[in-house]
Amino acid sequence: MGEQREAARRVPLSRDRVLRAAVALADASGIDAVSMRKLAQELGVVPMALYKHVANKEELLAGMVDVVVGEIDPPHPGTEWRTAVRRRILSARRALLRHPWASRVIESRTTPTPVVLEYMDSMTGMFRADGFSVDLTHHAMHALGSRMFGFTQELFDDSAGVDPAVREAMLREMAGTYPHLAEIASGAAHDERSVVGPGCDDQFEFEFALDLLLDGLEGLRRQRWSSKAHREQATTIG
Known part of the structure; x- marks a missing residue:
């Protein structure tokens, strides 16, 4: 050795x-x-x-992000946009799961490196190649946010490691003041190792939200949606 x-x-x-x-x-x-x-x-x-x-610690961190982003699978040419985007994002998630620290560093970056910009450009290109307007692609990228890099800010705090009896007592106390939250927290069941706490399956929740976004974007693409028309309609209704 x-x-x-x-x-x-x-x-x-x-x-x-x-x-x-x-x-x-x-x-x-x-x-x-x-x-x-x-x-x-x-x-x-x-x-x-x-x-x-x-040159310094900041450049080191930026380079480390580049290494992680470099592990994301490249696009699959000729693949329908929804499948292509989904595969790419789930590949990004696998990379982030291999490097749990990376999401924190990615969020801390204020200036994207060429490697990160190239990844974002290729993601944008997958929307544009299948008929998304520039306008809808812009909003799609905003909607995906950090999800395109394989992570999101979780809603619930991590309660893994909390004694089951203590957790049950916490839920009973919560039920008196926040009955709906308590109902959801006690009713969910899947992955005890989840980073969002017992009862939540991280991978399922990530894919569930991703699929909702992609299905919604496909509906808007078919409608030839535009932000201008949407704003005009909202003004008329208002």
């Missing part, structure tokens, strides 16, 4: 090697464990050696 590690340390340093080592470190220890000093230790180099390949 020591010989393998020593051999790895003799491999020339490159930007790709630095970024992949950072991703591996985040996967193993969480994103908060990633620092230039810690990464240098993992690679067997002095910290200053890293700055030849990434």
Whole structure:
């Protein structure tokens, strides 16, 4: 094992090697464990050696996002838009599940990298190739939001690990003040390991919402919907 590690340390340093080592470190220890000093230790180099390949911590994080986005499957040429978009988004979700820290970093980025822009451009292209107007495509991308990268902000807090008896007591107390929420929380059943708490199946909920969005977008495409006409109609009704 020591010989393998020593051999790895003799491999020339490159930007790709630095970024992949950072991703591996985040996967193993969480994103908060990633620092230039810690990464240098993992690679067997002095910290200053890293700055030849990434200018600072922000550039390192952006590059790590690029590595994750690079794992998303490419589009399938000739595939109907709904199937193509769905496959791509579910591939993004698989990538995010392999790297649980990545959603937090993606949300923190204010300037997308060329790799991220290329991914978003290809997603936009899948809508346009199947007859979506520029207007509807614009709104479709807004509606998908972070879902196109495989994650969403969950509605319910994680209560995994809470003692079942304590959870039942919490639900009984909640029922007196918030009866409808308590009904939903106690009535759902599926995945005890869910990140949104016992009773919710993350993958099912993600796909359920995604399919609702895609079905709705298909309906608007067939109607030749436009935001201008929608606003005019809303003004007339109002």
